[in-house]
Amino acid sequence: MAYSLNExxxxxxxxxxxxxxxxxxxEEAGKAARCxxxxxxxxxxxLAKLLxxxxxxxxxxxxxxxxxxTSFGASDTICPLMAGAVLTDRxxxxxxxxxxxxxxAYPLLLVPYVFICARSxxxxxxxxxxxxxxxxxxxxGFTITGPKDQLTRTNTKTATVSATGRKLNSQPLRNxxxxxxxxxxxxxxxxxxxxxxxxxxxxxSLGAG
Numbered sequence: 001m002a003y004s005l006n007e008x009x010x011x012x013x014x015x016x017x018x019x020x021x022x023x024x025x026x027e028e029a030g031k032a033a034r035c036x037x038x039x040x041x042x043x044x045x046x047l048a049k050l051l052x053x054x055x056x057x058x059x060x061x062x063x064x065x066x067x068x069x070t071s072f073g074a075s076d077t078i079c080p081l082m083a084g085a086v087l088t089d090r091x092x093x094x095x096x097x098x099x100x101x102x103x104x105a106y107p108l109l110l111v112p113y114v115f116i117c118a119r120s121x122x123x124x125x126x127x128x129x130x131x132x133x134x135x136x137x138x139x140x141g142f143t144i145t146g147p148k149d150q151l152t153r154t155n156t157k158t159a160t161v162s163a164t165g166r167k168l169n170s171q172p173l174r175n176x177x178x179x180x181x182x183x184x185x186x187x188x189x190x191x192x193x194x195x196x197x198x199x200x201x202x203x204x205s206l207g208a209g
Contacts, residue, residue, distance in 0.1 A: 001185070002177045003044075009034040011188045012047050018194035020050040020059060021081065029081050032112035037178040039142055046106045048184040049154070051078070052192055053105065064101065073102040077155055080106050084113030087153045087161060091117040094125070094201060098162030105128070114161055115140055124164040129156040135164055 001009075013030030017023055027049060036043025054062070061076025064086050070093065072078065072086060083101050087094060087110070094117055102111065107129045115136040118125045126135040130153065132146040144151070 001184065002179050003185070004177045005034050005175070008037050008044050008178065008180065011185070011192055012044055014192035014195070015047070015051055015188040016081070018191040019054045021054070025081050025085060026169065027114075028084060032081070032084065032109060035112035035115065035140070036108065037180075038175050039140075040175055040178065041111075041142075042113075043109065044178075044180045044188065045184040046109055048187040050081075050106050050109065052100045052187060054079075062105070067102070069098050071100040071102065072129050077103045077105045080104060080109035080113075081136055083110055083159075084116075087113045088116050088120075091120055095121050095123065095163040096135060098160055101161075102157065104156050104159045106152075106154060107132075107159045108134075108151050110137065110159065110161070111142065115142075117161070117163075120161070124166060125161065126164050127159055127161045129153075129159040146204075 009030040009094060012033035013026050016029040021029065027050035033043035033047045036046075044157045057076060061081035062074060062082060064072040064078050064082055065074055067073045074085070078101050083104060087099060093099060101110070107127070110127060111134050114125045114127045114134070117142070118136045122138055124137055125134055126136055128151050130146075132144070132150045135143040135145075
């Protein structure tokens with residue numbers, strides 16, 4: 001079924017919070033899913049899978065742990081949403097030296113945060129994992145090199161984020177809506193209702209979103 005980008009962002013934010021992630025991380029998760037969906041990439045679907053993983057394992061295992069000056073690991077596998085928070089805090093370092101995330105879950109979900117680095121610094125950035133390379137321009141366009149089926153992989157041994165050192169002029173697709181499969185939407189909706197009551201006509205008349 002097709003959903004607007006506003007609907008996608010809202011349900012993904014609520015689902016992440018319902019899954020137990022901090023509110024700030026959840027807000028960025030909604031924006032990340034929206035960013036991917038607007039470029040016709042499976043952001044909501046991958047977020048649903050990631051949050052399902054959160055229901056099965058201790059959350060502490062997903063937190064990035066500093067291994068060296070420019071490398072992070074985790075006791076289980078790195079959550080891309082947590083990695084995104086690290087990346088945006090260290091974007092200057094990523095631009096100058098690059099940052100490596102070892103054993104990163106659903107690496108495509110890190111791409112929107114790579115775009116934030118490009119937008120904030122005014123230079124193009126790239127993320128490389130397995131045989132995939134995704135470059136982001138400062139205006140939000142993505143250039144993907146490599147086998148597209150690897151974009152949805154559940155985990156990658158190593159993901160490297162760095163500046164490209166060149167200008168990229170690719171434009172975002174800016175789709176206004178995207179189809180999300182029923183199973184993924186059901187998972188997101190179920191998690192969202194863990195901490196948010198479903199909207200009703202009565203609640204809307206009182207000003208609820």
